[in-house]
Amino acid sequence: MSRRLKVSAAQLGPIHRADSRKSVVARLVEMLKEADSRGSKFVVFPELALTTFFPRWWMEDQAEVDKYFEAQMPSPETLPLFELARSKGIGFYLGYAELTEEEGKTRRFNTSILVGPDGRTVGKYRKVHLPGHAEHRPASPYQHLEKKYFEVGDLGFNVWKMFKDDIIVGQCICNDRRWPETFRVMGLKGAEMVVLGYNTPTDNVYAPKEPPYLRVFHHNLSIQAAAYQNGIWVVATAKAGKEDGFWLHGGTAIVAPTGEIVAKSNTEEDEVVSYDCDMELGEYIRNTTFNFAKHRRPEHYKLIVERTGVKVEPSN
């Protein structure tokens, strides 16, 4: 019998600074119910899904920053989501800002978790490719301070066995999706589906001349290439719309292992996008064009791990 998984991407519209955790969790709960009504067994929520995208603001008071972080998960506010999911037998991916004490040190990460249909947290990921900057840029219309508020993730790119068919699921977050290294590492560990959430501004604050139409194009291009080049399903869920006036693009999408977008959002509001994924579809790709064992040549890839930045190195 074919291995299938009906997945729902649960896109969030804007979360404003004034919105409480409770009100946000109520929205996540509503979308989980909608996904359940469609027969979904897996719901993918966005990155930093419990608050506004706070790295857009320069804050000097760490106590103010920490209000956007979660010191426990589930927390009293998020517990209703965990309980509902468990009662429905639904697994989910959730992004949040993680505050943790490790070896006597306070640490902060941009984190996501995979929760199994039994309600237990299966796996955690901490964002590796933090975009943006750490310094204040007062001339910029908004900040992108992920490099200030978060540490670089220390857990690497991993995959987990989930659901009744033992589907191999990987996870990453937002900007990670632009880097082919992200998906290749998970592909080499046997990923069949990679899920992620994102908050991506509608304009490119670093390149004011870049036409905004390129933003969703680049998003699609990255996740479609990742899907095809590893023969995997990719589910990418946006937080979208204008948060306190700052505009994030939508473009929530479910991508087949062929690289085709098979389902997508058409709003920048709370919206559930679902697809019944045939897990066998990626197999022919992973066994032919992208049969890694037959075709990859790591002896010629060494620079990928030996060098971080560009060094102009012509052979003549």
Add this chain to the structure above:
Amino acid sequence: MSRRLKVSAAQLGPIHRADSRKSVVARLVEMLKEADSRGSKFVVFPELALTTFFPRWWMEDQAEVDKYFEAQMPSPETLPLFELARSKGIGFYLGYAELTEEEGKTRRFNTSILVGPDGRTVGKYRKVHLPGHAEHRPASPYQHLEKKYFEVGDLGFNVWKMFKDDIIVGQCICNDRRWPETFRVMGLKGAEMVVLGYNTPTDNVYAPKEPPYLRVFHHNLSIQAAAYQNGIWVVATAKAGKEDGFWLHGGTAIVAPTGEIVAKSNTEEDEVVSYDCDMELGEYIRNTTFNFAKHRRPEHYKLIVERTGVKVEPSN
């Protein structure tokens, strides 16, 4: 003053088994003249541009196979192309089957060269990602015997400084374009433009159920993602059309560092596609989203070089 390069992709229609080298070179010469008339300083010819795509046939007689190979380059037959290019001050990329004696051993590679506008060969590449198989598959409508007729390339992925503006040009061949590792290595060496030729069947012989419309989609997806994710120009030139009844797709394209296809072929015949490339366009991408030095995290990429094939490795 801005650094620009007007490039032409010189797509070839079919080359049949009966066609002589001389007749093929005459077609290349015609297209080089056309490119020159448009002011191009760089012409990109296809992979194995001097013969039919011979790996589609099972041949047991090595002497028969070797008729498709070049033991010298330039050869008497190809010299007119080199001489015309030098007289016009045009550089070019040319793919061919290379037969060479090295350390007392006969070796065969699927090779490409970059020739400078002064007529000198600047750099050589030998295809790393050989697709297909080595064994005879009599039940298949055609063979794809690159793994039989060629050795895996031994020169790695390199870049060269070319033209009056010292543009950093990389090269690869056909199936290499599907592998993000190919472009990342050249990107890390400072590539500003990567050029390649290809021969790609219109159908997927390994997956007869795959809709043929995916073939050009996968080609485009791969080169567009490569361009964007490295902030480089990509020029990809087809050999296209029905060679002795075996159909190769077109899709010759020039891709900007934004990932956009800015020029493309619309036939499966000999056709020159040109674009005046602004070499600065990729800079904002390489300095922001894909500023490798700021954002890459090789410590989490190790598996890319440590592992060739998939090993299913869930963390739970």
